[in-house]
Amino acid sequence: MFSNIDYALFFLLVITVIVVSFLGAKWRKADFSKISEWSIGGRKFGTLIIWFLMGGDIYTAYSLISIPGGSYGLGGFILYAVVYGTMSYPFLYYVAPRLYLIAKKRGMITGGDYVKERFESPILALLVALTGILAMLPYIALQIVGIQYVLQAMSFPVDESYVIAFLIVAAFTIVAGLRGPALGAIIKDVIIWSVIIIIFVVLFIQFNGFSTVFAKMSVEHLNFLIPPKLMIGYITLGFGNGIAWLLFPNLLTGIFSSKDAKTLKKNYIFLPVYQIWLLFLAIFGLIALTENLVPNKVSSLAFPMLVTAYFPPTFVIIVFAAIIIGSMIPAAIQSLSAANLITRNIYLEFFNKKASEKRQVLVARVFVFIMILASLVFALTPAASGLIFYLLTMSYAWLLQTLPAIILSLYWPKLDKFSVAAGWVVGITFTTYGLFTVNFSSSLLPWLGYSYVGIVGLALNLITLFVVHAIVRISNVKYKSGIKPAEFVDFDSAEPGIKEWRPDDFGKSKEL
């Protein structure tokens, strides 16, 4: 189906992204004897880089495959993905600068670092870090499995290609740190933006502004709305994911790499533009359904089949390249953020308290490799690849249980570690139990009106937190916070009108 020229084009695009990602190591005077230089690019990314980096991290190959697959299978329900993005950015505008500024002042690299200092509790930091690491593992594995069909369609050997592609990911992440995927993300997003816009315009014209798609769906009684039965599920999933972004280690890595809080704020005005991808992709899935393009109703094939049906092979292979690149860049950021958590909140805390920064960079590099390797094992073992989806539904709901530790603690100075830990235990226990009752087949609980297990868990988590906190206060148990309430700020400068953030405003920023 593809000519040699098509293949050449494919390799040209993929190799360009790889080379650029390796070149990240040379970019902006990288000094890799410092952990923050390697793991968060030295905290100096500007507005445009952050835009590409965060976009590259949030909108992945998995979205290209799963959103059209979702609308193909379940109609309007998948629009919850559009909803939680729309609600996430303003939420991040409100909370992220506060966390970013305290992290910058104290030289924090991970969410665990913050929890450790805020509660003066390495154990609570460990719980948060483990939750994050566990969430990243199936996420990376999913990026790997997501490119399976594309590899088959190009008649590449699937398993060997997985191994080669993701060892390359490990290599450029190890060499260049966050600078690698940050530069690679620019090319990745330029390619995916062009691909999506071209597909949109061509199909928009073909289907008369999509009006024929929706008209055909009403005639055939196909559902493009949200099924009323799943309405509570739609709302709770949208809301639950909408407040969870700050808890994702990979997104936190992107946030911490920003040069100031204003850069983040500008991005929360401009990043939402990416959301139109999701809406377009949902409509693409509906076209695959009405035109009956998918063999055997395998919903994950909706997007590749649609492209194959309406475009010439040369364009199809560019789309395939986009999917492959769209899995590699996010996998790099995810493995890096998990490696940061392992290094900072497990290795440094429990195994070698005196590790030099150079040593930390070395350990983090080793763990990038181990994370990628572990994810490959997950993806390649048939028994384990079924487990990926279980772990994924579980890990999202689990991550939400760290909300009190990371977000609530920013605004509530008296919050203590005992109540946060108790809430975490209850939240994790309930979500795990809830998922067992549905055999991990979905994250919605049919016996609770199809509500999202993570949100119910969070509600129980918060109730426990309030009760335990009341007990702690009444019985005068002593607890500490390593951060004074006055140190939490929402603005770069201490006074309005001052443009630059000055370390002197808070005392010298502490290098860890």
Add this chain to the structure above:
Amino acid sequence: MVAYKLTISKRVLKIILLLIIPWVFVVFLAPFYNTAEPYFAGWPFLYWYLLIWIFIQPVFTFIVFKYIDKEKW
């Protein structure tokens, strides 16, 4: 050390524009916007409603940026 603090009323306004509005209009009103009618250019209400909110919310966020936080571009 004097941190730049917003007045209470500005803080409330910021919470309304960044949290309450998107939560209500985009998330919790879902049962009301989940309809096909009225169509616009052949698109069911559900789809074009969510499409325009992708662009409405950043306007509110920008208002906070410019007029409440008074950040310089």
